[in-house]
Amino acid sequence: MQTEELLKIVQTVLDERKGQYITAIDVKDKTSITDYMVLVTGTSDRHLKSLCEHVAQAVKEQGGKPLGMEGDLGSDWILLDLGDVIVHAMTAQTREFYQLEKLWSVDAPREKLFAVK
Numbered sequence: 001m002q003t004e005e006l007l008k009i010v011q012t013v014l015d016e017r018k019g020q021y022i023t024a025i026d027v028k029d030k031t032s033i034t035d036y037m038v039l040v041t042g043t044s045d046r047h048l049k050s051l052c053e054h055v056a057q058a059v060k061e062q063g064g065k066p067l068g069m070e071g072d073l074g075s076d077w078i079l080l081d082l083g084d085v086i087v088h089a090m091t092a093q094t095r096e097f098y099q100l101e102k103l104w105s106v107d108a109p110r111e112k113l114f115a116v117k
Contacts, residue, residue, distance in 0.1 A: 001059075001062060001063060001064045003035050003036070003084040003085070005062075006059065006064060006082060006083075006084055006085050007024060007036050007038070007084075007085050009055075009058050009059060009062060009064075010038050010055055010059075010082070010085055010087060011024065011038065012058075013051075013054050013055045013058045014038070014040045014051055014055065014087075017050065017051050017054050018043075018047075019040035019041065019042060019051050019089070020040065020041040020042070020043070020092075021039070021040065021041045021095075022038065022039070022040045023038070023039045023040075023101055024036050024037070024038045025037045025038075025039070025100075025101065025104045025105060027104055030104065033086075034081075034083070034084060034085065034086045035084045035085065036084065036085045036086070037085075037086050037087075037088060037100065037104060038085060038086070038087045038088070039087075039088045039090070039095065039100055039101060040087065040088070040089050040090075041089075041090060041091065041092050041095050042089050042090070042091060043091075044091075045073050045074055045075055045076065045091075046073065048071070048075065048076075048077075048078045048089040048090070048091070049071075049072065049073055049075075049078060051078075051087075051089050052069055052071075052078050052080040052087060052089050055080055055082075055087060056069065056080060056082075059082055064082065064083075065083075066080060066081065066082055067081040067082065067083055068080075068081045069081070071089075076090060076091040076093065076094040077089070077090045077091075077094050077098075078090075088100060
């Protein structure tokens with residue numbers, strides 16, 4: 001499955017399942033662990049779990065294989081690893097506290113910090 005196709009499935013399912021403030025961040029040039037991080041706010045721990053379970057099921061139905069999920073009921077942050085796309089489902093308070101959009105949207109410095117002679 002192509003990365004953009006996977007991203008579209010994730011965004012569609014999250015929207016259909018009433019995920020709030022869905023944001024996709026392109027991190028291809030910032031990390032080697034994934035291409036996109038998708039952040040979504042849920043209304044409760046059950047909502048977060050449900051969002052991630054439905055995304056994982058939709059990906060499986062399209063022939064993809066989720067790599068893992070961290071967090072469970074009672075968690076205010078659940079991470080779903082789909083390889084090229086990582087989903088961060090969080091409560092509003094947790095999302096505000098960690099501000100992942102701000103962290104991952106900062107451009108890498110263009111100058112070297114140390115000159116090698």
